[in-house]
Amino acid sequence: MNQMWGSIEQYNTVVWHWPIAVYLFLAGLSAGAAMTSLMVKWIEGNETPPWDGLIKAGALLAPVTICLGLFLLIFDLTRPLHFWKLLIHYNFSSVMTLGVLGLFAYTPLSLLYAATKFKPWLFESGPFAGLLKPFQGIVDALDGRSAWLERSLFFFAIVIGIYTGFLLSAMYSYPLLNTPLLPILFLASGLSSGVAASILFGLLFFKSEVNQKNAKYLLELDLRVVPMELLLLFALFVGMYFQGGDKMVVAMQALTTGVWAWIFWVGVIGIGIATPLLIAVTALKNHAYRVGYILLNSAVVLVGVLALRLYILYAGQTFVG
Structure with missing residues (x-):
């Protein structure tokens, strides 16, 4: 066995697999x-x-x-047709329950906010305009009170961004996951992916004009958010190392052992953090505000955030001291 990739026996502790990582990625991106x-x-x-x-x-x-x-999460359950039980049975000491309640508020708020931004298409020119017409009055009323809707949505977006980290940090037997920094890290990386995805889709599908003013604005957004991820990752591993014991062993293993160490250094640090920072700094320094730079910057950020979710989920379950 090539020791660089580690023994297959180390993966016996993995109980949550890639669909959960993708769910966490999508939930953070949404927020x-x-x-x-x-x-x-x-x-x-x-x-x-x-x-x-x-x-x-x-x-x-x-x-x-x-x-x-949520669709992916439901079908990853052992008994997906029984997911409705989560909607009527609550345990307020459970992170899962609190997350479900947060999703109860966030999901309809996000739908209503989107409806206020696409009213002409929804109620006049869209394929379901006739069916949706009775709901136009509700959307118009909410649009007239947009401050309430927007503030509520922003609050619950923060809740969902933090919840994606709390969901893993509640796994007490996994040292890499059971840390108070994880919810903050996931909130920051979720915001990073949200910025990147909004830039990517805004430029590709909504034909927003790109000029020096807003190109610089978009690149500077990344320069504010991406370094936060690096700082939080640094704090996470340094904190674990100086706590000693199992946490120090897990921190060293997670950074140096097997395929997940490669995912961290190449996917998370190299692609997700170093590359977008290099693109942004180079473009800003040279005043090269081109669409290609911004799209590439956004794409590598998204790849890096997905790699981070996969890394945290798998390395957190793999290395337990």
């Missing part, structure tokens, strides 16, 4: 997209080009990705 859409709307104060594409992209991505993530 980050909602926050991105709202922050751009609030900071720029309008919904005209070149900002309307980002606002609409984030508004659409938020409900679509959370619904896809």
